[in-house]
Amino acid sequence: xxxxxxxxxxxxxxxxxxxxxxxxxxxxxxxxxxxxxxxxxxxxxxxxxxxxxxxxxxxxxxxxxxxxxxxxxxxxxxxxxxxxxxxxxxxxxxxxxxxxxxxxxxxxxxxxxxxxxxxxxxxxxxxxxxxxxxxxxxxxxxxxxxxxxxxxxxxxxxxxxxxxxxxxxxxxxxxxxxxxxxxxxxxxxxxxxxxxxxxxxxxxxxxxxxxxxxxxxxxxxxxxxxxxxxxxxxxxxxxxxxxxxxxxxxxxxxxxxxxxxxxxxxxxxxxxxxxxxxxxxxxxxxxxxxxxxxxxxxxxxxxxxxxxxxxxxxxxxxxxxxxxxxxxxxxxxxxxxxxxxxxxxxxxxxxxxxxxxxxxxxxxxxxxxxxxxxxxxxxxxxxxxxxxxxxxxxxxxxxxxxxxxxxxxxxxxxxxxxxxxxxxxxxxxx
Amino acid sequence: xxxxxxxxxxxxxxxxxxxxxxxxxxxxxxxxxxxxxxxxxxxxxxxxxxxxxxxxxxxxxxxxxxxxxxxxxxxxxxxxxxxxxxxxxxxxxxxxxxxxxxxxxxxxxxxxxxxxxxxxxxxxxxxxxxxxxxxxxxxxxxxxxxxxxxxxxxxxxxxxxxxxxxxxxxxxxxxxxxxxxxxxxxxxxxxxxxxxxxxxxxxxxxxxxxxxxxxxxxxxxxxxxxxxxxxxxxxxxxxxxxxxxxxxxxxxxxxxxxxxxxxxxxxxxxxxxxxxxxxxxxxxxxxxxxxxxxxxxxxxxxxxxxxxxxxxxxxxxxxxx
Numbered sequence: 001x002x003x004x005x006x007x008x009x010x011x012x013x014x015x016x017x018x019x020x021x022x023x024x025x026x027x028x029x030x031x032x033x034x035x036x037x038x039x040x041x042x043x044x045x046x047x048x049x050x051x052x053x054x055x056x057x058x059x060x061x062x063x064x065x066x067x068x069x070x071x072x073x074x075x076x077x078x079x080x081x082x083x084x085x086x087x088x089x090x091x092x093x094x095x096x097x098x099x100x101x102x103x104x105x106x107x108x109x110x111x112x113x114x115x116x117x118x119x120x121x122x123x124x125x126x127x128x129x130x131x132x133x134x135x136x137x138x139x140x141x142x143x144x145x146x147x148x149x150x151x152x153x154x155x156x157x158x159x160x161x162x163x164x165x166x167x168x169x170x171x172x173x174x175x176x177x178x179x180x181x182x183x184x185x186x187x188x189x190x191x192x193x194x195x196x197x198x199x200x201x202x203x204x205x206x207x208x209x210x211x212x213x214x215x216x217x218x219x220x221x222x223x224x225x226x227x228x229x230x231x232x233x234x235x236x237x238x239x240x241x242x243x244x245x246x247x248x249x250x251x252x253x254x255x256x257x258x259x260x261x262x263x264x265x266x267x268x269x270x271x272x273x274x275x276x277x278x279x280x281x282x283x284x285x286x287x288x289x290x291x292x293x294x295x296x297x298x299x300x301x302x303x304x305x306x307x308x309x310x311x312x313x314x315x316x317x318x319x320x321x322x323x324x325x326x327x328x329x330x331x332x333x334x335x336x337x338x339x340x341x342x343x344x345x346x347x348x349x350x351x352x353x354x355x356x357x358x359x360x361x362x363x364x365x366x367x368x369x370x371x372x373x374x375x376x377x378x379x380x381x382x383x384x385x386x387x388x389x390x391x392x393x394x395x396x397x398x399x400x401x402x403x404x405x406x407x408x409x410x411x412x413x414x415x416x417x418x419x420x421x422x423x424x425x426x427x428x429x430x
Numbered sequence: 431x432x433x434x435x436x437x438x439x440x441x442x443x444x445x446x447x448x449x450x451x452x453x454x455x456x457x458x459x460x461x462x463x464x465x466x467x468x469x470x471x472x473x474x475x476x477x478x479x480x481x482x483x484x485x486x487x488x489x490x491x492x493x494x495x496x497x498x499x500x501x502x503x504x505x506x507x508x509x510x511x512x513x514x515x516x517x518x519x520x521x522x523x524x525x526x527x528x529x530x531x532x533x534x535x536x537x538x539x540x541x542x543x544x545x546x547x548x549x550x551x552x553x554x555x556x557x558x559x560x561x562x563x564x565x566x567x568x569x570x571x572x573x574x575x576x577x578x579x580x581x582x583x584x585x586x587x588x589x590x591x592x593x594x595x596x597x598x599x600x601x602x603x604x605x606x607x608x609x610x611x612x613x614x615x616x617x618x619x620x621x622x623x624x625x626x627x628x629x630x631x632x633x634x635x636x637x638x639x640x641x642x643x644x645x646x647x648x649x650x651x652x653x654x655x656x657x658x659x660x661x662x663x664x665x666x667x668x669x670x671x672x673x674x675x676x677x678x679x680x681x682x683x684x685x686x687x688x689x690x691x692x693x694x695x696x697x698x699x700x701x702x703x704x705x706x707x708x709x710x711x712x713x714x715x716x717x718x719x720x721x722x723x724x725x726x727x728x729x730x731x732x733x734x735x736x737x738x739x740x741x742x743x744x745x746x747x748x749x750x751x
Contacts, residue, residue, distance in 0.1 A: 150611065152611075167608065172474075172475040172500070172503050333613065335611075335612070336611070336612035337611055337615075338589060338608075338610075338611055338612040338613060338614075339476055339589070339591075340475070340476050340477070340478050341476070341477050341479075341527055341530045341531050341588065341589075342478055342526065342527060342530050344530075344612060344613055344615070345530035345531065345533055345613065346530055347612070347613075348613040349530075349533060349564065349566075352566050372526075375526075376522070376523060376525075376527075376529075376530070377526075379497040379498065380478050380481060380497075380498060380523050380526070380527065381478070
């Protein structure tokens with residue numbers, strides 16, 4: 001299904017002025033659209049939290065600071081279909097009553113910034129942006145603002161700080177941005193894909209959109225597939241495709257490279273827990289696991305994971321989980337903003353301990369130490385970056401402890417930087 | 431007025447009070463605060479030592495809060511129930527935070543001027559481990575000179591952001607701030623520039639650790655060998671209410687008057703702090719009562735009142751002359 005890959009859009013005059021902003025919001029609520037940036041919060045509900053009681057201007061911010069390792073869907077959307085995003089921005093801004101909207105794009109996407117700016121200029125020249133859009137009396141100015149390359153600026157309050165020209169430190173919530181966000185005005189921050197999805201929702205109607213997908217996971221979702229698969233890339237799936245089908249069907253990933261066996265999968269970008277093979281295709285209840293918010297998080301973190309932002313990373317049997325975990329930890333160490341102590345100190349500590357284990361300098365206490373560090377970071381930080389750093393480490397130890405133990409027990413075998421994981425490792429440890 | 435229960439002790443507080451302030455009103459089982467400073471707007475929420483567990487959100491919405499919350503930034507609701515020292519989860523988290531704050535701290539207390547009145551010492555005494563589990567090299571920063579009055583030891587800093595808030599809220603122009611990101615972020619001036627304005631000295635008072643110390647007091651004495659005496663003077667710029675720290679009859683340093691929570695009552699100007707270091711500059715009020723848990727109290731109960739008497743008399747003499 002490719003409803004986000006369409007160029008035939010709706011005439012804006014049919015919505016602006018014809019439907020009231022509340023009707024547009026209601027339509028999005030009916031559609032059951034959930035935030036595509038990672039948390040999966042219902043978008044219509046989020047919009048309804050916007051404080052409309054003040055005279056202050058309201059702002060819509062599009063979060064295009066896509067920096068999660070494994071996720072590259074927004075990039076493609078903006079690169080190939082920038083006008084869909086712009087139209088989504090116009091419709092969403094209209095629903096929220098914003099007269100100024102910003103697209104905050106990550107600094108590394110400078111070439112996309114140029115694409116977007118060109119598209120915005122086209123929209124202005126055709127009268128889709130600016131004063132009195134298409135004679136409906138609605139005004140909207142849209143700006144693109146590049147970040148300077150910080151993962152943390154994808155957190156909504158850090159994004160707001162950065163947009164205000166300050167250091168990109170997350171704010172302490174409450175107050176939530178819907179009450180006091182950009183320049184202390186009510187603000188909504190949405191992911192690129194969420195805003196783009198508003199266009200098909202209004203085109204086909206919220207109720208019709210809600211029919212796509214399963215249960216509370218409605219609509220389509222862009223999945224960035226990478227790792228040891230035959231066909232890496234971005235796929236638009238209907239929510240509810242089974243994980244097994246997604247990996248092995250030729251329509252999507254096309255199976256594991258070199259016909260190897262699959263070992264694990266990170267289904268939603270680097271910050272979500274890794275799932276081993278035996279939990280990946282089947283839920284703990286025995287039901288097949290589907291690509292939906294609910295099914296992937298079934299059983300909590302003991303047996304489940306999260307759909308997250310849809311960064312689907314597949315590992316075959318030859319990959320070393322310790323090395324992968326270290327790599328993720330290294331990323332979070334580098335990207336921690338340094339504002340609150342557990343994340344600032346803990347992420348660096350985790351990275352060093354993991355580095356030791358990976359390079360054969362670990363000892364058996366290190367695994368428990370690692371567990372202790374992640375446990376004390378998780379939930380104790382200002383923003384979710386602490387959780388994002390802790391979850392992959394926790395899940396790796398939970399599901400692949402034998403690999404960590406192997407590293408500690410046979411350091412000489414893992415000294416080599418590109419050592420290949422041997423499936424018989426497990427028997428050596430036990 | 432909202433009623434809040436902290437560790438089974440109930441208190442009614444004005445609306446808008448935070449959990450930490452309510453705990454301070456009760457006066458017992460107060461969560462430690464390394465970054466929160468009631469006199470600085472926007473402070474708090476960063477160090478995470480004041481985490482508490484909210485077991486009941488409010489009368490209207492009795493659901494517990496899913497995560498531990500920073501008590502310094504969470505306002506109380508009517509009927510809220512909070513667990514601080516009675517929750518093992520909170521104690522464990524606090525132990526974790528203490529460990530995190532200490533892993534890169536140089537632990538150079540023997541040569542640190544803050545030793546004795548350092549909040550990190552108090553915190554680690556209460557919640558720290560006897561030995562460190564951190565086996566890597568501690569982080570070190572290049573030394574930077576930020577002026578002739580204030581000594582910056584970045585290695586000791588816990589990044590509470592209080593000093594930047596002082597600079598933002600008390601001085602006309604902030605010349606220092608936080609540079610870089612994550613573990614290597616540091617307090618510094620952007621271009622090698624001196625922090626120099628009338629109220630910059632307050633950075634020293636608000637610093638919970640020995641990262642910012644008084645150059646005029648440097649290596650002169652351990653704080654517990656000095657005796658704090660309240661004094662005041664007619665100062666054109668500030669309230670002039672200070673604490674003088676005596677050794678014998680010599681004033682070794684001047685600081686703002688700190689209350690039980692280690693917060694100054696009034697911010698004082700640099701002239702009072704750095705330049706007025708003689709008894710004759712001041713009107714002596716009397717010895718400061720020192721909270722018994724502080725190491726400064728080591729010699730304090732034995733403070734020889736006759737000495738103070740003598741000082742007051744000599745002060746009178748000097749004014750009479």
